[in-house]
Amino acid sequence: MDAAKKQHYKQGIHELKLGPGAITLGRAGENDINITDKSVSAQHARIFTYFNTSYIEDVDSTNGTFLNDKKIHKHIIHPGDVIRLGNYSIEITGKDEWPFRYC
Numbered sequence: 001m002d003a004a005k006k007q008h009y010k011q012g013i014h015e016l017k018l019g020p021g022a023i024t025l026g027r028a029g030e031n032d033i034n035i036t037d038k039s040v041s042a043q044h045a046r047i048f049t050y051f052n053t054s055y056i057e058d059v060d061s062t063n064g065t066f067l068n069d070k071k072i073h074k075h076i077i078h079p080g081d082v083i084r085l086g087n088y089s090i091e092i093t094g095k096d097e098w099p100f101r102y103c
Contacts, residue, residue, distance in 0.1 A: 031044075055077060068082055
C-alpha cells in the first residue's frame with residue numbers, strides 16, 4: 001500500500017477499497033493498517049487480491065484470525081463476510097470494488 005494511504009486505527013469506523021496486491025494488518029507501525037490493540041499481533045494478517053478474488057490470510061498471529069466466527073489460516077472473502085482480528089472487526093461490504101468497513 002502506498003505510504004500516503006497507510007492508516008492508523010484505534011476506534012471508529014473506516015472504509016478502504018481493496019485492489020490488486022496486498023494490505024498488511026497488525027499492531028506494528030510498518031503495517032499498511034496499524035491497529036493499536038494488544039489483542040492484535042504485530043504482524044497479524046494480510047488481505048490480498050489476485051485478479052477478481054480477495055483473500056484473508058493469518059500470518060501466524062497469537063490470537064488467530066476469524067472469518068464469520070471460524071478460525072482460518074487463509075480463506076477467500078466475499079461480500080457480507082466479517083473478519084475479526086482481536087477486538088477489531090472488518091466487514092466486507094462488496095460495494096464499489098470490494099471496500100471493507102473497519103471498526
